[in-house]
Amino acid sequence: MDQSKTQTNLPELLVINPSPVFIIHQQQFSQKFKLLKAYESPLSTDLFLQTNAQSTKALICYGKSPVTTNILNLLPSLQLVVTASTGFNHIDLDKCRSRGIAVANTRDVFSEDTADIGVGLLIDVLRKISAGDRFVRSGNWTANIQYPLGSQLGGKHVGIVGLGNIGLKVATRLEAFGCKISYNSRQKKPVPYNFYPNVGALASNCNVLVICCILSVETRHMIDKDVLKALGKDGILINVARGPIVDEKELVNFLAEGEIAGAGLDVFENEPKVPQELYSLDNVVLTPHRAAFTEEAFSSAFQIILANLEAFFSNKPLISPV
Amino acid sequence: MDQSKTQTNLPELLVINPSPVFIIHQQQFSQKFKLLKAYESPLSTDLFLQTNAQSTKALICYGKSPVTTNILNLLPSLQLVVTASTGFNHIDLDKCRSRGIAVANTRDVFSEDTADIGVGLLIDVLRKISAGDRFVRSGNWTANIQYPLGSQLGGKHVGIVGLGNIGLKVATRLEAFGCKISYNSRQKKPVPYNFYPNVGALASNCNVLVICCILSVETRHMIDKDVLKALGKDGILINVARGPIVDEKELVNFLAEGEIAGAGLDVFENEPKVPQELYSLDNVVLTPHRAAFTEEAFSSAFQIILANLEAFFSNKPLISPV
Incomplete structure (x- = not known):
């Protein structure tokens, strides 16, 4: 199978900074989505979003990769924010609500x-x-x-x-x-x-x-x-x-x-x-901030994130909206 | 108060080898009993028992200080064995029973x-x-x-x-x-x-x-x-x-x-x-065999050992006979 050809037909998923859950399951994400990795670009985040993500509908974030008003303003097509975490106070929820952007978390897996x-x-x-x-x-x-x-x-x-x-x-x-x-x-x-x-x-x-x-x-x-x-x-x-x-x-x-x-x-x-x-x-x-770091919890988080993204891209209800 | 004079009036307690519980609470034992410490003597254990413990009525032991037939034979006046442990298969129980020697443990404190x-x-x-x-x-x-x-x-x-x-x-x-x-x-x-x-x-x-x-x-x-x-x-x-x-x-x-x-x-x-x-x-x-080693468990064990010894020397029923 021609991976690169397949990649172009996949839905886009924006990653501004990768969460530990994303890093561990990166390969599986890359099989399902065309990944836009802002953190691997030589461009500044703002410029990367302006240049590459104007039609991007879905974004994955986590606690240390906040979704601010500024970021939301740079993403006019955004319709879904999924966070690789239970908490979501790193996401500007009011702005998401007013724009009609859906938000999903990983439930209580950690x-x-x-x-x-x-x-x-x-x-x-x-x-x-x-x-x-x-x-x-x-x-x-x-x-x-x-x-x-x-x-x-x-x-x-x-x-x-x-x-x-x-x-x-x-x-x-x-x-x-x-x-x-x-x-x-x-x-x-x-x-x-x-x-x-x-x-x-x-x-x-x-x-x-x-x-x-x-x-x-x-x-x-x-x-x-x-x-x-x-x-x-x-x-x-x-x-x-x-x-x-x-x-x-x-x-x-x-x-x-x-x-x-x-x-x-x-x-x-x-x-x-x-x-x-x-x-x-x-x-x-x-201990080096390992409270939530188990294979099983990361795998559960990955499954929930994937289920939300797949539901979104098939116009079905999200699994864990917040 | 004259400690040495008081000591001589105290009941004798034989210690062949000291348990961790005994070592930690040694001072408290020494206030209540005249301690016969075989392990501090230059004599062999057998000779120490033959020389110093012929009238001794009570002995404290533990897993690594077994009470064998040989030891029991060397202690003609023995009437009580207290072990600083829950288990008691280091004590020749049959021989104790036949001689009418009472045995007590520390219950389930560990x-x-x-x-x-x-x-x-x-x-x-x-x-x-x-x-x-x-x-x-x-x-x-x-x-x-x-x-x-x-x-x-x-x-x-x-x-x-x-x-x-x-x-x-x-x-x-x-x-x-x-x-x-x-x-x-x-x-x-x-x-x-x-x-x-x-x-x-x-x-x-x-x-x-x-x-x-x-x-x-x-x-x-x-x-x-x-x-x-x-x-x-x-x-x-x-x-x-x-x-x-x-x-x-x-x-x-x-x-x-x-x-x-x-x-x-x-x-x-x-x-x-x-x-x-x-x-x-x-x-x-x-870990260095610490499963039972807490201040609280040692203190409980000490209290039970002491209660058994005090009961014995006042002709009352033992607290935790085995």
């Missing part, structure tokens, strides 16, 4: 995996798994060096900050380990957990905080000096949401000074930059 | 923590938490080096080998993550999980094996070449039971050759020796 990483990081910090692995690999165990005791997960009072899809899944998992669950959220929810309208009060009453909320103007640096102080010397912070929700400079100080007991961090303020002061600490576990 | 380590190791292997932590600390993330996808815990078919206290707790925890549970055990149990009378068949039908059984003549090297082959290239082995249940040499070969996908190991055949071939593998997580 929340189970994100909750799993949250629980995994907590077990790891309490039970010193990564630190224990370093201890074994360094040969210290064979040298009969003593290793400190861990701390029990069962009985811990865990405060979930943001009880959405992910927060709820963290809660149900931790209940199976015998944890007591409380939460902070914009409003009280119909759940059997204690509600704290104030995150500082939640921190005061919990051994562990698990950050699961969205990043917004309200939540930026919400976990500040006061909250960390309220969490206290025996407290543990887990962040599987977004780095800037935590005042990272303060967190590093609290960890270095032993003013909180430990942290499990999948996200950071200036990724992929991680504060070097954390590298030498045994009471922190650092 | 099984929750052991189950937690089992789940923590599994999440870690699937989601590459320890490897991710190494990746971040090495600066590779900041250098924008790509990191592979993990594998989803939800939907995995997990086979529990040995459905006792620990195995059951691993099962209920993993159910909360959306895993499907099967098990192998000496006999079928009244549980809602698939029973496989044969561990090879269990391995063939599962993505993950979690070893939770006791070490016995029957279970030594039960996880052999055939079982690992049945587990297969995508399979993961977790061992929180005892090292010799697995043929470690075969396991190392299977891991090095990619014939199974990964392993989380808290126990090894010749602890604290760990096969050096494992040190360079990113798909294994190695």
Whole structure:
């Protein structure tokens, strides 16, 4: 089969910047669509859109490839925006609505995996798994060096900050380990957990905080000096949401000074930059923003994106409109 | 208060070799008992017992400090053996029974923590938490080096080998993550999980094996070449039971050759020796036999041991006789 000939008959799909899901499934996308890759062009994005995408009807984006008013203005034929993510606040939804541009997301395919990483990081910090692995690999165990005791997960009072899809899944998992669950959220929810309208009060009453909320103007640096102080010397912070929700400079100080007991961090303020002061600490576990990164979740996301695009190009209803 | 004078009035407690729980709570024991420490004496154990322990009524032991017929024969006044463990097959129970020596254990204080380590190791292997932590600390993330996808815990078919206290707790925890549970055990149990009378068949039908059984003549090297082959290239082995249940040499070969996908190991055949071939593998997580090592479990164990000893010396019924 002549690939290049086939490509020209395929519907166009614009990719301004590629999401991890797109990168992993790029070949499959290229079999179904003629890909317009702005990021591979020597032209500026604006010029690329003006030159190559004036008749383009569909665009795929993600959190780090926002769809702004400016971009929408440069795409007069656009009828569909698909995001390779659950969240869609990187898309100018009002402008899309007013132009009649449809928007689709990947549903809730990443929340189970994100909750799993949250629980995994907590077990790891309490039970010193990564630190224990370093201890074994360094040969210290064979040298009969003593290793400190861990701390029990069962009985811990865990405060979930943001009880959405992910927060709820963290809660149900931790209940199976015998944890007591409380939460902070914009409003009280119909759940059997204690509600704290104030995150500082939640921190005061919990051994562990698990950050699961969205990043917004309200939540930026919400976990500040006061909250960390309220969490206290025996407290543990887990962040599987977004780095800037935590005042990272303060967190590093609290960890270095032993003013909180430990942290499990999948996200950071200036990724992929991680504060070097954390590298030498045994009471922190650092993962490279991998909460949603499983083969299965990426495959599910790909299937949903593809189903939306195929529905759109055959004039059928979208699978997951937002 | 004159400590030395007080000590002489305290009841005697014989310690042939100190358990981790005894070491951590040694000071508290020494406030309540006159400790006879065979392990600190220049005398051989036999000679120490013959010289210093002829009137000793109580002994504290643990798995690595067995109470054999020989030891019992050297202790004519012994009336109580307390073990700092749940298991007691290191104690010659028949001989104790025939001599009227009471035996007490620490109840089931370690099984929750052991189950937690089992789940923590599994999440870690699937989601590459320890490897991710190494990746971040090495600066590779900041250098924008790509990191592979993990594998989803939800939907995995997990086979529990040995459905006792620990195995059951691993099962209920993993159910909360959306895993499907099967098990192998000496006999079928009244549980809602698939029973496989044969561990090879269990391995063939599962993505993950979690070893939770006791070490016995029957279970030594039960996880052999055939079982690992049945587990297969995508399979993961977790061992929180005892090292010799697995043929470690075969396991190392299977891991090095990619014939199974990964392993989380808290126990090894010749602890604290760990096969050096494992040190360079990113798909294994190695912890230094820490499954039961939390402050809370050790404190609970100490309280139960103390309660048994105090009951014995005041002629009250033991708290946890076996």
